[in-house]
Amino acid sequence: MARPLIRTWRGSLQLRVVAVTLVASTLMVGAFGLIAAKSISDGLVDQRVESSVDVLESGREQAVKELSALAGSQDTWLPRVATELVKTLASQPGSGNSPYEVLLVPGPTMVDLDAAYHDGFGHPAVATSMSVPDDLRALVSDGRAGKKFVETTIDDKPTRPYVVFGTPLRIANWGSFQLYYFFPLDDEAESSAIVGRTLFIGGTALVLLLAVLAALVTRLVVTPVRVAARTAQRLSAGLLHERMTVKGADDLARLAGSFNLMAENLQQQIVRLEEMSRLQRRFTSDVSHELRTPLTTVRMAADLLHFSREDFPPEAARSAELLQDELNRFEDLLGELLEISRFDAGFAQLDADAVDLNPIVRSVVASFDSLAERCAVEVRVKIPQAPTIAEVDGRRVQRVLRNLVGNAVEHAEGNPVDVELAASDTAVAVTVRDRGVGLKPGEEKLVFNRFWRADPSRARQTGGTGLGLSISVEDAKLHGGWLEAAGEPGAGSVFRLTLPMRSGDRLLSSPLALTVGGPGDDAGDNDEHEPQEAAGGVHSG
Amino acid sequence: MERMRARVLVVDDDPALAEMLGIVLRTEGFTPSFVSDGERALSAFRENGPDIVLLDLMLPGMSGIDVCKAIRAESGVPIVMLTAKSDTVDVVLGLESGADDYVVKPFKPKELVARMRARLRGSQDDMPERLTIGTPGLRVVVDVPAHTVTLNNAEVKLTPLEFDLLVALARKPRQVFTREVLLEQVWGYRHAADTRLVNVHVQRLRAKIEPDPENPQLIQTVRGVGYKAGIG
Numbered sequence: 075m076a077r078p079l080i081r082t083w084r085g086s087l088q089l090r091v092v093a094v095t096l097v098a099s100t101l102m103v104g105a106f107g108l109i110a111a112k113s114i115s116d117g118l119v120d121q122r123v124e125s126s127v128d129v130l131e132s133g134r135e136q137a138v139k140e141l142s143a144l145a146g147s148q149d150t151w152l153p154r155v156a157t158e159l160v161k162t163l164a165s166q167p168g169s170g171n172s173p174y175e176v177l178l179v180p181g182p183t184m185v186d187l188d189a190a191y192h193d194g195f196g197h198p199a200v201a202t203s204m205s206v207p208d209d210l211r212a213l214v215s216d217g218r219a220g221k222k223f224v225e226t227t228i229d230d231k232p233t234r235p236y237v238v239f240g241t242p243l244r245i246a247n248w249g250s251f252q253l254y255y256f257f258p259l260d261d262e263a264e265s266s267a268i269v270g271r272t273l274f275i276g277g278t279a280l281v282l283l284l285a286v287l288a289a290l291v292t293r294l295v296v297t298p299v300r301v302a303a304r305t306a307q308r309l310s311a312g313l314l315h316e317r318m319t320v321k322g323a324d325d326l327a328r329l330a331g332s333f334n335l336m337a338e339n340l341q342q343q344i345v346r347l348e349e350m351s352r353l354q355r356r357f358t359s360d361v362s363h364e365l366r367t368p369l370t371t372v373r374m375a376a377d378l379l380h381f382s383r384e385d386f387p388p389e390a391a392r393s394a395e396l397l398q399d400e401l402n403r404f405e406d407l408l409g410e411l412l413e414i415s416r417f418d419a420g421f422a423q424l425d426a427d428a429v430d431l432n433p434i435v436r437s438v439v440a441s442f443d444s445l446a447e448r449c450a451v452e453v454r455v456k457i458p459q460a461p462t463i464a465e466v467d468g469r470r471v472q473r474v475l476r477n478l479v480g481n482a483v484e485h486a487e488g489n490p491v492d493v494e495l496a497a498s499d500t501a502v503a504v505t506v507r508d509r510g511v512g513l514k515p516g517e518e519k520l521v522f523n524r525f526w527r528a529d530p531s532r533a534r535q536t537g538g539t540g541l542g543l544s545i546s547v548e549d550a551k552l553h554g555g556w557l558e559a560a561g562e563p564g565a566g567s568v569f570r571l572t573l574p575m576r577s578g579d580r581l582l583s584s585p586l587a588l589t590v591g592g593p594g595d596d597a598g599d600n601d602e603h604e605p606q607e608a609a610g611g612v613h614s615g
Numbered sequence: 616m617e618r619m620r621a622r623v624l625v626v627d628d629d630p631a632l633a634e635m636l637g638i639v640l641r642t643e644g645f646t647p648s649f650v651s652d653g654e655r656a657l658s659a660f661r662e663n664g665p666d667i668v669l670l671d672l673m674l675p676g677m678s679g680i681d682v683c684k685a686i687r688a689e690s691g692v693p694i695v696m697l698t699a700k701s702d703t704v705d706v707v708l709g710l711e712s713g714a715d716d717y718v719v720k721p722f723k724p725k726e727l728v729a730r731m732r733a734r735l736r737g738s739q740d741d742m743p744e745r746l747t748i749g750t751p752g753l754r755v756v757v758d759v760p761a762h763t764v765t766l767n768n769a770e771v772k773l774t775p776l777e778f779d780l781l782v783a784l785a786r787k788p789r790q791v792f793t794r795e796v797l798l799e800q801v802w803g804y805r806h807a808a809d810t811r812l813v814n815v816h817v818q819r820l821r822a823k824i825e826p827d828p829e830n831p832q833l834i835q836t837v838r839g840v841g842y843k844a845g846i847g
Contacts, residue, residue: 363673363699366720370697371635373721378639405721416702425703425811428839433795463839468810 087299088292095288096281103277111273115266119259123221123237126257130239133163137178137253141245153195160197174257177206181242181250194252206238206254214240214252223259235259298326302333314341354419362412369405376401403539410541414524417548424552426577429468430461431502435495438475442483451483452490462495464502465577470549474557475504477542478569482508489566498585503572505586512590513561521559522547546571555581562590621735623647624665626656626682627697628674636669639724645731653677657685665692667731672698672709680712687713691774693734697722703811710815715776716802717812733803734776746785748844749833755824757785766824776801777820784834784844793841817842 083089140159144152156178164176179194210222219241227233236256243251301318308316317337318330380398383391416422439455446453482491489509496503513521520526525540543557550557553573561567572584623645627633633649640647650659654676660668668686672679683694696709696717709717715734718727744759756765759782764771773781779801784792792800794810802812817836821828835845 366699367629367632370721371629371632374635374639374724377724378642421702423703430839433793461839 088289088296091292092285092289096285099281099284103280107270107273107277111266111270114269115262118262118265119223119237122257122259122262126237126239126255129166130241130253130255133166133176133255134241134243134253136163137251138243138245141243141251144245144248156195157197160195164197174255177254177256178243179206179252179254181252194254205256206240210238210240210254211252214242214254217242217244235263295326298329302329305333305337309337309340314344351419354415355421358412358415358419358421365408369401369408373401373405407539407541410539410545413545414541414548417545417552422548422552424577425467425469426465426553427468428463428465429471430463431466431471431495431497431504432457432462434468434472435475435493435504438472438479439493441476442479445480446483446491449483449486450488451486453479453483454490454492456492456494458496462497462502464497464573464575466502466553466573467549470552471571471573474546474549474571475506477546478504478506478571481542482506482510482567482569485510485567487511494586496585497575498583500575500579501572501581501583501585502575503570503584503586505568505570505588507566507568507591509566509591512563512565513559513567514563518559518561518567522557554578556584558588560588560590565590620644620646621666621731622663623667623669623731624656624660624663625649625669626651626653626659626674626679627669627671628652629671639728643724643728653679653682656682660686660690660692667735668692668694669727669731670694670696670714672696672700672705680708683709683712683714687774691772693731693775695727695730695734706809706811707815710812711819713774713819715774715816730804736803746782748785748788748846750846753826753832755781755785755833757782764824771823773820773823777816777823780816780820781824781834784842788844788846791837791840791843797841813842 083093137159140155144155160176160178164174175196177194177196205226207222207224210220213220219239221237221239223235223237225233225235236258239255239257241253243253245251298318305316305318314337317334320327320330320334376394376397379386379394383394386394413422435455435457439453442453479491479493482493486508487510491509492505492507494505494507522543524544526543527540547557550571550573554577555571555573558570558572559567560570568588568590570584570586570588572581572586574581621644623640625633625636625640625647627636627649628651630651633651637647637649648659648663648665650656653674656670656674656677670679670683674682677685679696679698683696686692686694693716694714696714697720698705698709698717699720700706701719706717716730718730744757746757746759747754748757749755752767754767755771757778758764762775762778764773764778764781780797783797783800794813797813798804798810817834818828821831821834825831825833832845835843837843
């Protein structure tokens with residue numbers, strides 16, 4: 075679930091821009107809305123408080139005047155006067171529309187007052203001294219006036235916000251009272267809520283509008299970029315005539331223009347290279363034909379002379395022999411040069427088919443029987459029991475193996491040569507191991523160079539051309555395989571050909587190890603093939 | 616029994632090569648005749664009635680491929696291509712146009728002669744034999760001595776090589792033949808030659824006898840091994 079989400083996030087510029095716009099504008103609009111709502115509701119409350127102060131002031135004066143008319147706290151008129159007083163005060167035209175509550179609480183000094191009145195006189199209903207916030211009561215008891223915002227319930231109605239004003243009343247000579255006004259802030263709260271709601275709706279709409287706007291603007295930019303990407307893909311897939319449409323004269327039109335110019339140049343280059351490659355192939359093919367036909371005539375003539383050399387004087391007979399031998403070399407060289415040039419021209423084609431490699435390995439080894447005998451080299455073969463079927467080009471594999479086995483026999487210096495074939499689920503490998511002079515450090519790469527010879531003065535017995543391993547590397551590459559070499563001076567060398575089981579697969583490891591000497595020493599004891607990690611060496615692919 | 620000197624038609628535009636081929640072929644006991652361009656090849660073929668044709672693929676006038684097709688259209692005479700190109704495309708193209716075999720220049724004269732002899736030898740044993748493969752609805756009958764093949768009682772024209780290939784497979788139905796074994800039995804090549812020869816000739820044979828060559832019933836491919844004849 076999370077993975078495709080991340081992929082979409084990374085894959086879409088538009089999505090990212092819209093998301094960032096959404097987050098940023100939500101933060102900004104949210105902050106603005108909060109500040110605006112706060113200042114508006116503060117303003118409303120302040121206004122209410124201001125007008126309430128006037129009501130309070132006049133109420134206080136009236137209360138002081140009426141209470142001062144009484145004789146003292148024992149005056150039996152006191153409860154009635156107080157009750158009447160709060161009733162009058164509460165019915166004064168106050169601030170705002172909602173009725174407010176007035177509470178007159180006798181001061182603590184009036185000990186002789188009937189206990190029933192200690193909670194104070196309230197109007198219109200039920201507010202008592204208990205309804206007054208403690209800290210305000212403390213303040214007023216201390217002789218100071220103050221106000222307090224509270225959320226409380228005075229009557230049976232649900233909790234409401236109030237602003238509570240408290241002020242001490244000092245009645246000359248006989249006592250003190252506390253006068254409280256409870257102004258409900260319903261209206262203000264309601265207004266604030268309306269403002270808040272409006273701001274919220276407006277803000278949300280604004281944010282969404284911004285997101286849509288961002289989406290539209292990015293689309294405007296992203297669409298041509300996507301078109302460019304698609305066009306580039308089609309170009310790289312070989313549709314060289316693909317172009318972008320250029321509209322207007324803005325930056326995007328310039329992008330399209332430059333893109334088309336690039337495509338144009340690329341197309342020209344590719345067409346030119348294709349033409350060159352075609353000419354090269356044509357040339358190779360022509361050279362091949364033009365050289366081979368006379369060579370065939372020469373070859374046949376030489377064969378004829380060679381066949382009847384016994385009738386010739388000795389010099390002529392020897393010349394016929396030399397002619398024959400050198401023609402063989404010339405033919406091999408020509409064949410391999412043409413093969414290499416075919417690879418260079420990219421003309422080589424893999425002719426892969428499911429074939430059993432076991433008989434191929436056996437027949438290649440068998441074809442070196444006479445050379446092995448001449449060199450007194452034993453060639454030991456280790457092949458799995460079951461057929462080793464892989465999708466390979468049999469002719470090319472045969473050619474590679476012929477090269478490897480031929481080289482090994484030639485360089486074995488009379489020591490045994492081991493040829494081993496093994497397969498894993500994904501790859502087949504053949505190693506050819508000799509115990510001859512071996513390779514010096516660094517030479518395991520050089521051996522694949524064209525015309526490279528370990529020892530230029532060395533007499534060659536099979537008349538190799540110096541191109542064999544280079545061609546073999548190309549053959550391996552064509553399969554998507556590896557041809558690697560390793561060696562140690564004096565210990566011998568090993569060549570390993572690894573090919574994917576199915577044509578076109580990628581190779582990850584080889585079923586055989588690339589080690590000098592190695593398991594061939596106990597050949598025959600162990601027929602198991604453990605897949606092993608590829609050792610060091612040169613990957614040809 | 617002294618075999619009659621086999622007549623060879625050499626179609627090649629290179630005079631030196633043609634002359635040299637003539638020398639070699641005469642010493643090997645053939646009677647060669649020569650034609651140097653493609654357009655005259657067909658009339659020369661009709662005049663001489665050769666036992667085997669050596670055909671260069673690159674010819675002035677008509678290409679070797681077209682000559683090959685034209686000869687094949689009227690005769691099953693063995694055709695051996697001489698080609699300077701050993702790429703699969705070229706080889707397969709030549710074989711598909713009807714050639715029985717090919718040699719790549721520069722070839723050894725001995726090799727060429729060996730291949731020609733193999734093509735001329737034909738099937739050695741003419742035992743009175745009738746071979747049948749296929750299912751009741753798709754029956755191929757091979758009359759070996761009469762050299763005829765019928766598919767659901769309708770005669771099918773096969774070249775001698777295609778005939779030999781079919782006989783080899785039909786003699787041991789259900790047995791899987793590797794390409795190497797077929798090369799040895801049918802072509803007479805002991806040392807693994809080019810297995811593409813087998814592939815192309817099997818395809819040609821299928822094209823003539825299979826109702827759906829893409830989905831063969833009579834000559835089946837055994838992946839990684841070779842071919843076998845299918846019977847009901």
